[in-house]
Amino acid sequence: MAAAFEHTSVLLERVVDLFDPVPSGTIVDATLGGAGHASAILERRPDIDVLGLDQDDDALAAGSARLAEFGDRARVVKARFDTLDAVVESHGVGQVSGVLFDLGVSSPQFDRPERGFSYRADGPIDMRQDRSQVRTAADLVNGAEPAELERVLREYGDERFAGPIARSIVAARPLAGTLELADVVRSAIPARFRRTGGHPAKRTFQACRMWTNDEPAVLQAGLDAALSVTAPGGRVAVISFHSGEDRIVKATFRRAETGGCTCPSGLPCVCGAVPIARLLKRGGWTATADELHANPRASSARLRAVEILPLRSNEDPS
Numbered sequence: 001m002a003a004a005f006e007h008t009s010v011l012l013e014r015v016v017d018l019f020d021p022v023p024s025g026t027i028v029d030a031t032l033g034g035a036g037h038a039s040a041i042l043e044r045r046p047d048i049d050v051l052g053l054d055q056d057d058d059a060l061a062a063g064s065a066r067l068a069e070f071g072d073r074a075r076v077v078k079a080r081f082d083t084l085d086a087v088v089e090s091h092g093v094g095q096v097s098g099v100l101f102d103l104g105v106s107s108p109q110f111d112r113p114e115r116g117f118s119y120r121a122d123g124p125i126d127m128r129q130d131r132s133q134v135r136t137a138a139d140l141v142n143g144a145e146p147a148e149l150e151r152v153l154r155e156y157g158d159e160r161f162a163g164p165i166a167r168s169i170v171a172a173r174p175l176a177g178t179l180e181l182a183d184v185v186r187s188a189i190p191a192r193f194r195r196t197g198g199h200p201a202k203r204t205f206q207a208c209r210m211w212t213n214d215e216p217a218v219l220q221a222g223l224d225a226a227l228s229v230t231a232p233g234g235r236v237a238v239i240s241f242h243s244g245e246d247r248i249v250k251a252t253f254r255r256a257e258t259g260g261c262t263c264p265s266g267l268p269c270v271c272g273a274v275p276i277a278r279l280l281k282r283g284g285w286t287a288t289a290d291e292l293h294a295n296p297r298a299s300s301a302r303l304r305a306v307e308i309l310p311l312r313s314n315e316d317p318s
Contacts, residue, residue: 008107009036010239010298014285015100016040018305019048023233025049025097025101027139028088030081033106035063036073042070049073051091055080055130058108082221088229095231101222105209107297110269117209119182119201125175127209137208141181142174156216157207158243164188165204178205206242216248223252227276230308235280237305246284246302253279253306277306 015037019027024047029038032052042050047315052067052074054060060078067074079087081101088096109129110117116126116137122297127137140152146166153162168188175181182201194200210216226236240246259273284305287298 008295008297009034009040010102010295010301011260011285011287011291011303012036012040014303015237015239016044018235018237018280018303019098019100020044020191021233022097022235023047023231024048025231025234026088026093026096027098027100028053028084028096028226028229029100029102030084030226031102032063032076032101033102034108035066037100037102038063038074039066039070042067042073048097050075051088051093051096052076052274053079053081053084054086056106056109057131059106080218082218082225084222085225085229086119086170097231097235098237099230099233100236101219101226101237101238103215103219103245113178116178117205119178119185119199119205122177122179125178125181125208127205127212137212137213138175140208140211141169146170152211153204153207155207156210156244157203159203159207161189161193182207201236210244216244219245220249220252223249225255227252227306227308232308232310235307236277236304239301239303241300241302246304249304253277253304256306275309277308280305280307 019041026049029035029050029052032038034053035052038050038052041048050067050073052063054063055078057078060076064076067076075091076089078183084099104262107115109115113121113123118125125138125141134267142148142251144152149169150162153159153165159165165185168184169175172184175184185201189200195278212269223238230236238251240250256277257275257279259275261269261273262271263269279285285303287301
């Protein structure tokens with residue numbers, strides 16, 4: 001139910017400030033959640049409306065309820081953000097003033113054992129953002145070939161013990177619940193490495209979630225779509241929560257900033273690359289000490305943003 005979907009929006013003031021200079025029009029909140037960012041933007045900018053996307057039905061209900069006070073300035077759509085450009089076109093928006101992505105798992109998803117995201121409470125090995133999709137994390141845990149399971153844990157979770165964990169999971173099959181999976185992962189990691197870096201199963205659960213929802217491919221497609229539909233002077237901002245996501249965002253924004261230039265560093269560009277955006281801060285932003293005190297889950301958040309250039313050409317406008 002919408003009333004139970006309570007989520008603290010990360011880097012809220014920084015996000016609102018980032019979108020303050022954009023032109024009037026529509027901002028797409030590609031990961032609406034509880035609509036904390038969206039409602040704050042609407043309050044700050046009466047000349048802006050929001051098109052909110054999410055694939056989680058609980059989030060859609062909560063976001064819709066929170067945005068009801070803004071009337072027709074807010075529209076909510078069930079969609080995965082790799083279809084962002086098609087959704088924008090179907091709503092007759094044309095180019096938008098900005099796009100926001102707040103990646104990862106929301107607090108309500110993580111805190112509900114039946115969703116299967118948590119390694120601290122027992123539930124099915126599910127981890128679907130959209131519960132209408134067929135594939136679940138159990139398909140990976142109980143069905144993947146050992147080499148594929150190891151690859152997913154290493155690539156999606158940056159898990160240094162991917163091999164031992166994959167072998168332990170395969171040996172323990174079939175696994176029925178999240179606590180059972182977490183115990184298997186814990187036992188596969190040498191004891192001296194379990195005492196630091198958070199819960200031993202954190203990276204494995206992250207990797208399983210990303211595989212279940214095809215998150216790397218969806219993120220790349222969503223970023224490309226966002227850059228293509230954002231008007232000059234508009235901005236694209238992304239909050240990521242782990243290194244894999246952040247690498248994709250950083251590389252995509254770098255290509256937008258350079259136009260994909262392949263010329264040697266320090267020499268004039270002769271390859272015809274056309275930059276389409278400028279990076280607003282190298283390295284991005286992280287949570288302040290005050291925000292970390294109020295919301296410890298913001299500790300791994302990193303915000304990166306670009307502004308679309310007014311001239312998408314390498315020719316002299318004069």
